[in-house]
Structure formats: structure tokens, C-alpha cells
Amino acid sequence: MNIMYHDVAVIGGGPAGLAAAVAAKKNGADVVLIERDSALGGILQQCIHPGFGLIRFQEELTGPEYYTRFTDQVSALGIETLLNTTVLEMDAEKGSVLCVSKENGMFTVQAKSIVLAMGCRERTRAQIAVPGSRPSGIFTAGAAQRLINRQNIMVGKKIVIVGSGDIGMIMARRLTLEGAEVVMVVELMPYLAGLTRNRVQCLDDFSIPLKLAHTITRIEGESRVTGVYVAPVSEDRKPIIDQEFYVPCDTVLFSVGLIPENELTRQAQIEICPRSNGAKVNQYMQTSASKVFACGNVVHVNDLVDNVSAESERAGRNAALYAKGEWTEPKEFVYSRAKDNVRYICPQMTALPSKDPSVTLFFRVLEPATDVTLQLVNNDKVIRTQKAIRVNPGEMNSITVPADLLSPGELTVKVVKEA
Numbered sequence: 001m002n003i004m005y006h007d008v009a010v011i012g013g014g015p016a017g018l019a020a021a022v023a024a025k026k027n028g029a030d031v032v033l034i035e036r037d038s039a040l041g042g043i044l045q046q047c048i049h050p051g052f053g054l055i056r057f058q059e060e061l062t063g064p065e066y067y068t069r070f071t072d073q074v075s076a077l078g079i080e081t082l083l084n085t086t087v088l089e090m091d092a093e094k095g096s097v098l099c100v101s102k103e104n105g106m107f108t109v110q111a112k113s114i115v116l117a118m119g120c121r122e123r124t125r126a127q128i129a130v131p132g133s134r135p136s137g138i139f140t141a142g143a144a145q146r147l148i149n150r151q152n153i154m155v156g157k158k159i160v161i162v163g164s165g166d167i168g169m170i171m172a173r174r175l176t177l178e179g180a181e182v183v184m185v186v187e188l189m190p191y192l193a194g195l196t197r198n199r200v201q202c203l204d205d206f207s208i209p210l211k212l213a214h215t216i217t218r219i220e221g222e223s224r225v226t227g228v229y230v231a232p233v234s235e236d237r238k239p240i241i242d243q244e245f246y247v248p249c250d251t252v253l254f255s256v257g258l259i260p261e262n263e264l265t266r267q268a269q270i271e272i273c274p275r276s277n278g279a280k281v282n283q284y285m286q287t288s289a290s291k292v293f294a295c296g297n298v299v300h301v302n303d304l305v306d307n308v309s310a311e312s313e314r315a316g317r318n319a320a321l322y323a324k325g326e327w328t329e330p331k332e333f334v335y336s337r338a339k340d341n342v343r344y345i346c347p348q349m350t351a352l353p354s355k356d357p358s359v360t361l362f363f364r365v366l367e368p369a370t371d372v373t374l375q376l377v378n379n380d381k382v383i384r385t386q387k388a389i390r391v392n393p394g395e396m397n398s399i400t401v402p403a404d405l406l407s408p409g410e411l412t413v414k415v416v417k418e419a
């Protein structure tokens, strides 16, 4: 079998892989970028709406405009790119990556370090177990987005969207602009799953009803969807069947969450955080396998691509240092512990003493709250506080702390309601 030798192998050519590859190259490594799709850009290829790059470029870009700023650099820096190439397996200890492509068949990329940037995938109807028949007209929101925006195929005329995730809300607007009727967005929880700005810009501005604390109980139809039953849910999220009502429609979209694409991570026996479902990393984006770094949605599902680019540059830079033999293995850590209203914290551990002057912890809450103080607590001592007008499960939060304030042991974030 053919073997290609490189310093750094980056798996995945979305925004995370692009930023990591550029940073690794700029830090002196010879890089190969491996992407299973026929083009670079990842999920942003189908995100033709604006809203990208507000933090990084202080401009409102579309998805393709955003990733082009990175693909231009990939070309200018002469980074080797393998398209239509899927990574099947990885040996984290040896640094070998088994690939397959139509052009090259099976071959191995042998690298000194690896960056995982495989993104995430959508949860489907099956994963939330919606009863009913199995007619055509049922899509995940991302699949519908790809059909409409990349393949110019309209998915239906009268639509019900299940879940108030960002992709579902963005698709509600897109379908309305394309002439469909979006009858309603149905959300199980009593609060929104996605960003507030998407509710305002994609639902409220188009008078699309949002039914919070509701679920669909059944899908009806033989060859094509003819309608769904919707019911309010009780506090324990059980449908109240005697209040069920019928909604005629020909299409159902599911926008019920994203899961990091972690098959390779698992297969390579890299530790996975049960709360974020992605690889556990330290502040250098290094995983439990020392030569493997990870970034972007394969680590934790991000709502803003700007944060993805920043953490991926860190992953790429550190993977390059590792490959060049300029790496000292961290020995002592402070471990992040998500408790109470905090679902997960990333990074899961911070190496001490830190090479970087400050450390940013990203986290998501389980329940919404308003007028709160975020407390960063290190071994029972509050080392940082930050006020927040509101925190929502659909929006990532962060808190930054000077690294020299941290001591080995435990680090938690507390969300404290102001008196």
C-alpha cells in the first residue's frame, strides 16, 4: 500500500480543518489536508445566508465568503489537499491515517501529528423516535438546506419544522423566501434551542409561529406526508394526548440537535467527554492521545464559526510544534467539572503552567437564566466573576481568565442568580 509522509495530517476540510491547516503551515510544518467531499468548506458550502465572521472580520459574510478567506490561504501557501478522500481509520500512537479515494485507492498518510476536524452530524427522526408511517417528505434540516441551496431542489410546499435549532430556523426563512408555507416550528422544550437572533430574523420577521413546549406525536401519509399530530407537553415533557391536534402538511424537517462526528475518535480510543460527545482536549486542543489534536464541531458543537476558527488555529499551531519536536508534554492539570446548570466545559483540562497568558473556557448551560453572575471557581475559590443578562442552552458562553490565577485541581463554572 502507498504511504505518503507529512508532518501534520488534518482530517476534514471545513472551517476547522482549513484554519488548522493554515496555522500549521505558517508555523513551519508540511501539511496535508484530507477531505471526503469534492470541495473544501464543509457545512459552510450550503450556508448561503449572512451571519458569519462578525467577530473575526467585523463583517457580515455568507458561509462561502467566510471559508473562501481560508481556502485562498490554503492555495497561496501551497498546502497539499486530498479531495474525495475519506479517512477510514487512524492509529493515534503511530500517527498513521488510513485513507481511501477513487483516484488513489487505499493508502496511508504517515504523520508526526494529526488534527481531527471532522465536524458533526444531525440527529434524525429515528434518534428521537417519532411514531407514524414512513412516507417521503421527511428530511433533516441540514439535508433540506443542501438540496435547496446546492442542488436547487425544492423539498415541499407546506412544512412543519420539528425543533428550534439554528438550522431549522434558518430553513424556515429560506423555505418561506422560496414560496413555501412554513406552518409552524414545534419545540419540545419551553425555551428556544438556537440563537435568539435567529428567532427574530428567521421566525418573527416572517410571522412563522413557534410552538414552545409542544411535540409531534405522529407522522401521517402513505407515499407522501399528509400531516402530523402535534400536542403540548407537560413539565416532564410527556405529550398531553387529549390536547393533540392535526396539522396538514406535505413535508417535515427535523432540527433536533447535532452530534460530533466521532467514529474515528472512538476507534482510535481517544477519550470522549460524555457531556459534549466530542474528544476531551486541553487548552492546546490536544486530546488524550498526545500526537492528536482536535478542533471545531468534532470537539463541541459551536454556534459561531469565528470561535471555530480561533480554536482551530490553536490546534494547528500546536500540532506543528509537536511535529517539529518543539513540544513539552504537559504534566499537571486543572480539570474542568461541569455541574449544576452547566452542561459541559471545554477545554476539559488546562495544563499548568500554561504556555498561553490566558485561558478561555467555553460552556453551555442546561436551563435558561436571566440576570446572573458567572463565577469561575478553582478549588472552592472564586477567581473570576462576569455578569450576564441571560444565558441560554442554545448559545455558547465563555469566560477568560489569566492563566497564572489557576492552580492544579478542579475548575468549575457556577451560574449564580443575582439577588
Ligand SMILES: Cc1cc2nc3c(=O)[nH]c(=O)nc-3n(C[C@H](O)[C@H](O)[C@H](O)COP(=O)(O)OP(=O)(O)OC[C@H]3O[C@@H](n4cnc5c(N)ncnc54)[C@H](O)[C@@H]3O)c2cc1C
Binding pocket: 011, 012, 013, 014, 015, 016, 017, 034, 035, 036, 037, 041, 042, 043, 044, 047, 050, 051, 052, 053, 085, 086, 087, 088, 117, 118, 119, 120, 142, 145, 166, 167, 170, 261, 264, 295, 296, 297, 298, 301, 302, 303, 304, 305, 306, 308
Ligand atoms: C446550517 C448551519 C448554519 C450555521 N449558521 C451560522 C452562522 O450564521 N454564523 C456562524 O458563525 N456560524 C454558523 N454555523 C456554525 C458553523 O458553521 C459551524 O460551527 C462550523 O461550520 C463548524 O466547522 P467544522 O469544520 O468543525 O465542521 P464542518 O463544516 O462540518 O466540516 C467538517 C468536514 O470534515 C469532513 N469529514 C468528516 N469526516 C471525514 C472523514 N472521515 N474523512 C475526510 N473528511 C471528513 C466533512 O466532509 C466536512 O467537510 C452554522 C452551522 C450550520 C450547520
